[in-house]
Amino acid sequence: MSPAAAQRFRLLASAVSVLVLVAVLAAGWFYWRFRASLPQLDGTAAVAGLGAGVTVTRDALGVPTVRGADRRDVTRALGWLHAQDRFFQMDLLRRSAAGELSALFGERALARDRAVRRHGFRAIAREAVARATAEERALLEAFTAGVNSGLAALGAKPFEYFVLRAEPQPWRPEDSLLIIHAMTLDLQDDSGGYEQTLMTLRDVLGRDMYAFLAPLLTPGDAALDGTKGEVGPIPGPKVFNLRNRKVGAVAPPPAETRLAGTDLFARPDAEFRIGSNAFAVSGTHTADGTGLLANDMHLGHSAPNIWYRAVIEYGGRRIAGVMAPGAPAIVAGSNGYVAWGVTNSAIDVADLVEVDVNSIAKSLYRAPGYERLIEIGTRTETIEVKGGEPVKLEVRFTVWGPIVGQTESERPLALRWTAHDSDAANIKLIELEAARTVADAVRVAHRAGVPSLNFLAADRAGDVAWTIAGKIPKRVGYDGRLPVSWTFGDRRWDGYLSSEETPVVTTAAKDFPGALPAPAGRVWSGNQRQIGGAALALLGDGAYARGARAAQIRDALEAVPKATPADLFAVQLDHRALFLARWHALMLEALSPAATSAKPERAALRAAVEKWDGAATTDSTSYRLVREFRLALLRKMFTPVFAGCREIYPDFTLERLPLEAVFWKLWAEKPLHWLNPDFGTWEELAAAAGDDVLRSLEKQKLAPAAATWGKLNTARIGHPFARSMPWLAGWLQLPEDPLPGGDDMPRAQRQSHGVSQRLVVAPGREEAGIFHMPAGQSGHPLSPFFRAGHAAWVKAEATPLLAGPAVHTLTLRP
Numbered sequence: 001m002s003p004a005a006a007q008r009f010r011l012l013a014s015a016v017s018v019l020v021l022v023a024v025l026a027a028g029w030f031y032w033r034f035r036a037s038l039p040q041l042d043g044t045a046a047v048a049g050l051g052a053g054v055t056v057t058r059d060a061l062g063v064p065t066v067r068g069a070d071r072r073d074v075t076r077a078l079g080w081l082h083a084q085d086r087f088f089q090m091d092l093l094r095r096s097a098a099g100e101l102s103a104l105f106g107e108r109a110l111a112r113d114r115a116v117r118r119h120g121f122r123a124i125a126r127e128a129v130a131r132a133t134a135e136e137r138a139l140l141e142a143f144t145a146g147v148n149s150g151l152a153a154l155g156a157k158p159f160e161y162f163v164l165r166a167e168p169q170p171w172r173p174e175d176s177l178l179i180i181h182a183m184t185l186d187l188q189d190d191s192g193g194y195e196q197t198l199m200t201l202r203d204v205l206g207r208d209m210y211a212f213l214a215p216l217l218t219p220g221d222a223a224l225d226g227t228k229g230e231v232g233p234i235p236g237p238k239v240f241n242l243r244n245r246k247v248g249a250v251a252p253p254p255a256e257t258r259l260a261g262t263d264l265f266a267r268p269d270a271e272f273r274i275g276s277n278a279f280a281v282s283g284t285h286t287a288d289g290t291g292l293l294a295n296d297m298h299l300g301h302s303a304p305n306i307w308y309r310a311v312i313e314y315g316g317r318r319i320a321g322v323m324a325p326g327a328p329a330i331v332a333g334s335n336g337y338v339a340w341g342v343t344n345s346a347i348d349v350a351d352l353v354e355v356d357v358n359s360i361a362k363s364l365y366r367a368p369g370y371e372r373l374i375e376i377g378t379r380t381e382t383i384e385v386k387g388g389e390p391v392k393l394e395v396r397f398t399v400w401g402p403i404v405g406q407t408e409s410e411r412p413l414a415l416r417w418t419a420h421d422s423d424a425a426n427i428k429l430i431e432l433e434a435a436r437t438v439a440d441a442v443r444v445a446h447r448a449g450v451p452s453l454n455f456l457a458a459d460r461a462g463d464v465a466w467t468i469a470g471k472i473p474k475r476v477g478y479d480g481r482l483p484v485s486w487t488f489g490d491r492r493w494d495g496y497l498s499s500e501e502t503p504v505v506t507t508a509a510k511d512f513p514g515a516l517p518a519p520a521g522r523v524w525s526g527n528q529r530q531i532g533g534a535a536l537a538l539l540g541d542g543a544y545a546r547g548a549r550a551a552q553i554r555d556a557l558e559a560v561p562k563a564t565p566a567d568l569f570a571v572q573l574d575h576r577a578l579f580l581a582r583w584h585a586l587m588l589e590a591l592s593p594a595a596t597s598a599k600p601e602r603a604a605l606r607a608a609v610e611k612w613d614g615a616a617t618t619d620s621t622s623y624r625l626v627r628e629f630r631l632a633l634l635r636k637m638f639t640p641v642f643a644g645c646r647e648i649y650p651d652f653t654l655e656r657l658p659l660e661a662v663f664w665k666l667w668a669e670k671p672l673h674w675l676n677p678d679f680g681t682w683e684e685l686a687a688a689a690g691d692d693v694l695r696s697l698e699k700q701k702l703a704p705a706a707a708t709w710g711k712l713n714t715a716r717i718g719h720p721f722a723r724s725m726p727w728l729a730g731w732l733q734l735p736e737d738p739l740p741g742g743d744d745m746p747r748a749q750r751q752s753h754g755v756s757q758r759l760v761v762a763p764g765r766e767e768a769g770i771f772h773m774p775a776g777q778s779g780h781p782l783s784p785f786f787r788a789g790h791a792a793w794v795k796a797e798a799t800p801l802l803a804g805p806a807v808h809t810l811t812l813r814p
Contacts, residue, residue, distance in 0.1 A: 036156035038780055039084035041808035047080055047149050049142065050814040056081065057806035062777035062785025065311040065803045071430070072142045074314045075328045077812050079146025079171075080153070082308060082325050086779045087151055087168060088160040089304060090326035092720070094175040097182040098122040102391075103384040104164055110385060117381040118395045118402040119190065119420065121181040125174035127422040128449070136427055140173040143328045147171035159780075163721065166386070171326075177449075179326040180425040184451040186299070187344045191404045192352040192415050192483075193651055194543045199352075199482050200649040201642075203408055208235045216481075217532065218661040222547035222554050224466060224505045224523060225516055227532025231658075231665040237673035242640055275527030275545050276343035277572065277746055278454060279553055282507045282521030283462020287562045290762045291438070291458025294568040295332050295341025298748050299756040301717040303734055303775040303786065307331070307757050311803050319433050320766055320801055322757055322773075329429035332759055334801075337460055338435045339763045340445075342453040343525045345468055346656075348540025349452045350417035351475075351493075352483035353400045357412060365412075367399050368489030376403070376412070400486060408648060413483055416493065418452070418471045425449040438465040439511035445469035446499040452542075454525040460764040465506035466523040466530065472497040472539065480540040503535040522557050526550030526746075543656030548579040548744040556746070565760045566798065569770050572746055572758050573796050575616045577623050579744035583630045584612045584622065586667075590629075590686035598687075605690055608704035616742035616749075618710030623742065625693060625707060632696075633689035634659060637666070640676050710738030715794070716752040717774055719781060731781040734774075737794045755793075761801055769801030 041058060054068040054077040064081055068074040082090060095101045099117035101109035129140060148170050151157075161168055184190075202210040217229025237243075276297040283289040299306050307322035310330070321333015332341045355376075358364040364373035381393040396403045398414040405413040418424050426449030435441040438457040445455040448469045455469040477491035478484050484491050504515040505523055516531070527545035529536065556571045557563070591606040605625065613620040638659060645652045666674055670682045679685040697707055718733035725732060741749030748754055761769035774793045778785035792799045 033156050033162060034159045035782055037154050037158050038783060039081075039778065040153065040810060042810055044811045044813055045080075045153055047076060047146065047812045047814070049145050050076055050812060052814065054812040056810040056812065057803070058785075058808040058810075059804035060807050061309075061788040061804070062783070063309045063311065063803040065313065065806075067313045070314055071433075072138060074312050075139050076142040076146035076149075078310065078312070078323070078328055079143035079148075080150035080812065081146075081310075082323075083147040083150030083171070084154065085777065085785075086304060086308060086325040087147070088158045089779050090147070090171075090175075090179070091168060093182040093324075093326055094178040097125075097178040097185060099381070099383065103386055104166055106386040107388060110383065110391065113383050114391075114393055115190070116185065117383060117393055118397075118404070119181075119417075120379070120381075120395070121178060121419075122174065124420065124422050125177035125181065125425060128177050128425055129173045131422055132426060137173070139328060139427060139430065140176055143176055144171050144173045147326075160721065163725070164386075176327045176427070177425040179324050180450060181419065183324060184419050184425075187451045188417075188419070189350065189543070190415075190417070190419075192350060192413065193653060194656065195350075195352045195481070195483055196405055196413070196649055197645075197652050197657075199407070200645045200652055202482065204645045204648055206235075206239060208239045213659075213662055214657055215661070216536075216541055217529070218546070218658045220547045220551065220661060222524070222526070222528050222551035223530055223532055224519060225531050225533070225535075226519070227536075231661045234665060234669060234671055234674065237671075241673040242675060242677055243673055275346075275549075275748070277524075277526055277549070277553060277748070278341040278343045278456045279522065279524040279557060279568070279571070280339075280341075280456045280458040280464040280466075281557060281560075281563045281568070282458070282464045282518065284521045285557075285561060285563055286462070286762065287564045288762065288765070289462055290460045290764060291339070291462050291464050292563055292565065292568060292760070292762045293334075293339040293341055293456060293458040293464075294572055294758075294760045295343075295456070296572050296755045296758045297332070297341075297343065298754055301715070301752045301754065301756070301774055303717055303719050303722075303732070303781075304777065304779040305756060305773050305775040307773060309771070309773070309777055317433055318766070320761075320769070320803075321759070327427070329427050330432065331429065332757075334761045334763045334766055334769065335433050335435065336766065337763050338432070338438060338441045338457055339459075339761045340432060340441055340455065340457045341759060342450075342455055342469065344527055345452045345454045345470075345530070345539075346527055346542045346544045347452050347468060347472065348480045348542040349419075349471065349473060350415060350542075351473075351480050352405070353398070353414045353416055354407060354483050354485040355398055355400075355403070355412040355414050356485055356487040365398065366487045368487065368492070374399070407483070416473075416486075418473060418496075421471065423449060424471055437461065437508065437511070438463045438506060439508050441465070442467045442504060442506070442512070443499055446502055454527075454530060456523055456525060458763060460762070463506065463508040464518055464521065464523050465504060465508060466518070466525065467504045467506075468502055468539065472502060474501075474538075475540070479537065497538060501538070503531055503538065505531070520558065522554070524550055524553045524557065526553055545656070546658060546660055546744070548660075549746060549748065552576070552578055552744075553746055565762065565768055565770050568760045569758070569798050572755075572760070575741045575745055575747040577614055577616055577626075577742065577745060580623065580626050580630065581612070581614065582664075584609065584626045586633075586686065587626055587629045587690065590633075590683070591690055592683075595683075595687040595690070599691070601694060602687070602690055605694055605704045608707070615740075616709055616713075616745060616747070617740050618708060618713070618738040620709045621705060621707050624709040624712060625704060627742065628693045628696065629689055632692035633686060634663065636676055636678075636685055636689055636692070637663065641674075708738075709740075709742070713739050713742065713749065714751055715739055715774075717790075719779075728781075734787060734790055735794075739794070740796075758793075759801065766802055767800075770798045771801040772797065772799045 099113040321330040441457040452470040526549040528550040722732040741747035757773040
């Protein structure tokens with residue numbers, strides 16, 4: 001090497017060394033700042049406003065046990081802990097409900113904020129705080145002060161704010177109610193989409209088709225009162241005919257474009273959404289005579305988990321369960337006397353109101369109680385956008401609520417929604433901590449300001465109950481399934497159902513004179529229609545789940561004469577694919593010897609499904625392939641049926657339409673006028689669905705025999721930044737484990753959506769209770785509790801409900 005070349009090499013090496021040193025120093029600084037935001041686990045910390053000291057012990061999973069003199073001190077300490085462990089998650093939840101995400105994430109969050117801002121939830125939450133009782137306000141203020149104290153006590157702001165170059169904003173009392181509104185947005189339809197879908201179905205295809213395709217009761221229902229219904233007669237060719245140019249009232253598009261942009265099955269299972277499970281068994285059917293409750297809520301997966309585990313002790317009480325980060329109440333748990341759990345109810349708590357506007361001045365409309373036309377109001381919302389100018393949003397609203405859509409004739413549709421009332425969100429669930437019987441718990445549920453939920457409870461005396469928690473509108477003059485005009489006041493909401501009017505199913509009939517008896521001392525919920533008759537007329541239809549999952553739970557409970565926590569835990573883990581058994585038989589019928597002779601490649605598919613595993617195990621090929629065959633056949637069958645609906649209403653959705661019952665009615669009779677015109681026979685249609693499965697596998701480079709469920713159903717659980725910061729995936733992402741469980745079974749599971757926790761407990765016997773959840777207790781990726789407990793959830797291990805021996809002890813001082 002020449003001297004000049006050596007000199008250049010030394011200069012290059014020096015430059016590289018400097019760059020490496022700078023990179024190491026930068027990484028070290030980031031890591032130091034990263035670690036500085038870890039929560040305090042031991043020692044003492046000052047928390048202003050405490051009446052007395054509070055002790056916080058944590059076990060090996062990071063689960064805190066909080067011991068204080070009274071609920072206010074415990075609430076202040078919980079706020080401190082939530083902020084230390086989960087502040088960024090809390091911030092996202094309140095911002096998602098308030099429509100304030102753009103201030104953190106810029107224009108990419110603007111569409112979401114625009115949609116949410118029309119509801120005005122921050123103003124509603126602020127009003128709710130003002131209307132709360134003095135004790136509730138004191139608790140909200142204590143929690144808020146605890147949050148802000150806990151945030152300030154961190155050695156550095158949570159690392160997410162360094163990444164976003166933002167400052168965390170102080171917590172306010174209304175923010176804890178915004179957490180409830182965030183859950184409402186996650187569980188309920190905030191635009192009236194289900195009603196608009198039903199309206200479009202009726203308007204495009206006609207009333208006979210609406211009645212056939214959208215029955216409220218079906219043969220597969222699993223209601224607590226045993227009510228079921230049959231699918232109506234198939235509309236004849238004069239009403240609907242896919243084999244000619246006229247479909248109902250609307251002609252189909254040309255054949256070459258008929259299916260373009262109308263794939264209503266683009267998602268993995270477009271006509272179904274996973275829900276939650278809860279069930280309770282009375283003392284007559286348990287091993288020790290106490291009531292027994294199980295609850296597993298199914299939500300989107302993330303790290304940290306959506307729930308915050310805690311055990312709290314004060315005034316001689318001990319309550320164990322889960323909380324929503326940012327809110328002070330136990331959502332599901334046990335107080336030693338009563339255990340409770342919840343699922344999404346899918347009752348109807350929102351209605352679309354057809355606004356009767358003036359034909360000339362379309363900003364004027366009629367409303368009951370007004371002698372003259374009134375003007376559609378406008379409210380200006382200012383959305384702060386990171387890196388850009390604030391955006392002004394004009395929200396149009398009526399006396400009933402904001403305008404969210406329009407009819408085919410361009411008549412505005414206003415949304416009347418319980419969530420828009422200031423008393424729809426409160427912290428009265430805290431009163432469950434003092435409940436001694438299921439009757440006490442049911443009355444608290446009726447006062448609670450929560451999204452409309454199925455509320456199930458069991459007590460140590462052996463009673464169980466089901467009811468609805470949250471507000472239920474009292475409709476007059478209509479059933480709520482379709483938009484109607486409220487102009488003349490003959491159709492309206494007449495307030496809300498009282499506690500006495502709210503349906504209850506229980507073994508404690510003496511406490512509720514109008515209640516229905518719990519069938520054989522058991523109650524269950526899988527988001528299905530819970531009840532029929534007059535009670536159903538009160539609750540309405542908010543798009544119930546089909547009954548297969550709930551029926552499997554019901555039947556499994558009946559098979560256990562004297563249940564233990566382990567028995568109910570086994571029901572939660574039941575991944576038998578009973579729902580798909582008849583689809584397996586149909587798939588074999590479709591792949592008949594004649595069909596496989598016509599296309600030899602079909603033989604490999606048939607061979608892969610001939611042996612029916614009957615369960616959603618990770619190594620099952622038959623479950624995956626039969627599931628995909630079902631979806632492919634429904635797609636080929638129903639896409640041309642609903643093509644005109646999607647053209648009229650682009651957001652037309654099949655979610656909650658009872659297509660399963662409709663399909664089997666059609667398959668049994670095989671009417672030619674309902675057959676997709678691309679096929680000559682129904683058998684050809686079914687065989688072609690098998691071909692679609694083969695094409696899908698070919699794109700994935702999978703042979704049918706190698707297409708296991710575990711290769712598709714693989715966990716996708718991580719911190720919200722995991723995708724945008726792949727170089728930190730080792731810290732931010734949890735293992736991509738293959739997961740058992742699937743659709744229409746108790747063990748409901750998808751890649752990033754499914755069981756958010758499992759709880760089984762007999763009140764008074766919490767030491768024998770079972771609990772686990774995906775991800776961990778801490779929101780900090782460097783915390784040992786970021787992943788702690790996750791492996792037990794993956795392996796379905798029954799870990800204890802109560803916190804284990806103390807590993808860390810922290811004392812909070814006034």
